[in-house]
Amino acid sequence: MGGGVRYIDVAERRARLALRHRLAGRARAGTPEEVADALVALHGTDPATVYLAVGARLADPAVTVGETERALYEDRNLVRMHGMRHTVFVFPTALTAVVHASTGLAVAARERASLLKHMATAGAPDAAWLKDVEESTLAALARRGQATAAELAQDEPRLREQFVYAAGKSYEGTHTVSTRLLRVLGVEGKVVRGRPLGSWTSSRFRWAVAPEHAELDTAGAQAKLLGRWLTACGPATEADLKWWTGWRVTEVRRALAAAGAEAVSLDGDTGYVAAGDAGPVPVPGEPWAALLPGLDPTAMGWQQRDWYLAPELRPRLFDGSGNVGPTVWWNGRVVGGWAQRPDGEIVWRLLDEDGIGRDARAAIDSEAQRLAAWLGTTRITPRFRTPLERELSKD
Structure with a gap:
């Protein structure tokens, strides 16, 4: 590209990642809130990911569980809710209104329409009935503070009612009103996940009333969210932005313009950074290793990943749906994967040994020991199993 547009090479992209994602030793954070703010969003589909992602970035990983639970369930500085691509994330509470307006409203409208359509097809009660159940459920949740669907059904028995979905089809099933309604209320920003029933690795969550937030203009919220994400992850291409947000390309371009994003030149492509962020970044300091x-x-931040993940490594590190498994990093690139064995040992394997010497191996092993120490007796099995993780966990 010409016209004075700055070129950002792979080395600088990796330096930005090291510092802004709190992975280099000198960049590690003091609290879970700092980690979430730096990354914008923590994947929450697998509950353990939230804690493991935080622990990998804290200066003192021993405080990971207690401090993350404090942030989520006591101070409520972090909130678990639906966001981009209809996926569950953990966000800074201050960002929830932006996420809801920028990505949630369109999904919420589709989800409610789908529920009403399926209920009507099954001969279930109408929208007025559902609205009455919804209001009763939210009132019960407000009284209880946090509750499971079963507990809410004690206060609102209509939540137990069932209807047949896709009758006569090969995928016919029976849905309970509570399951579908709470999902709709979640994407509408009315309820969020609360404290789990079990430990921090449990996926059985209570529900809680969502924190109050202002209703924002969609276009303005999209520009703000995109600006925040570019600060954390820029430079990124239009394809990266479209994939991460789940927006249409016209929405991405409108938000880029509104946020004042600056174009930069990447290797064979055009990227974007946040306004005023096109200048060089400092060197991260000492070489760094991470087990993510x-x-x-x-690892899931960009659609175009060749600058940090060699294409030939993907079959071993991703499942069939494109979910990445546990990864080993060295100086800004993925070099292998790791797993936890039944006895608690953290094991890892290199898939890319280019430039990996004795110091790199020692640093990676130190991170493995660091992770094992704070996990203690806790055992982790990723929700989405990948070929290398399965192989390593059985060795």
Whole structure:
């Protein structure tokens, strides 16, 4: 590209990643809130990912579980809710209104329409009935503070009612009103996930009333979210932005313009950074290693990943649906994967040994020991199993 547009090479992209994703030693954070703010969003589909992603970036990983639970369930500085691509994430609470307006409203409208259509097809009660159940459910949740669907059904028995979905089709099933309604209320920003029933690795969550937030203009919210994400992950291409947000390309371009994003030149493509962020970044300092969990927001941050992940490594590190498993990083690139064995040992394997010497191996092994120490007796099995993770966990 010409016209004074700055070129950002792979080395600088990796330096930005090291510093802004809190992975280099000198960049590690002090609290889970700092980690979430730096990354914008922590993948929450697998509950363990949130804690593992935070722990990999804290200066003192021993405080990971207690401090993350404090942030999520006591201070409520972090919130688990639906966001981009209809996926569950953990966001800074201050960002929830932006996420809801920029990505949630369109999904919410589709989800409610789908539920009403399926209920009507099954001969279930109408929208007025559903609205009455919804209001009763939200009132019960407000009284309880946090509750499971079963507990809410004690206060609102109509939540237990069922209807047949796709009758006569090969995928016919029976849905309970509580399951579908709470999902709709979640994407509408009315309820969020609360404290789990079990430990921090449990996927059985209570529900809680969502924190109050202002209703924002969609276009303005999209520009703000995109600006925040570019600060954390720029430079990124239009394809990266469209994939991460789940927006149409016209929405991405409108948000880029509104946010004042600056174009830069990448290797054979055009990228964008946040306004005023096109200048060089400092060197991260000492070489760094990291063991990141499956679905980590860094590994999943871009659609175009060749600058940090060699294409030939993907079959071993991703499942069939495109979910990344646990990864080993060295100086800004993925070089292998890791797993936890039944006895708790953290094991890892290199898939790319280019430039990996004795110091790199020692640093990676130190991170493995660091992870094992704070996990202690906790056992982690990724929700989405990948070929290398399965292989390593059985060795």
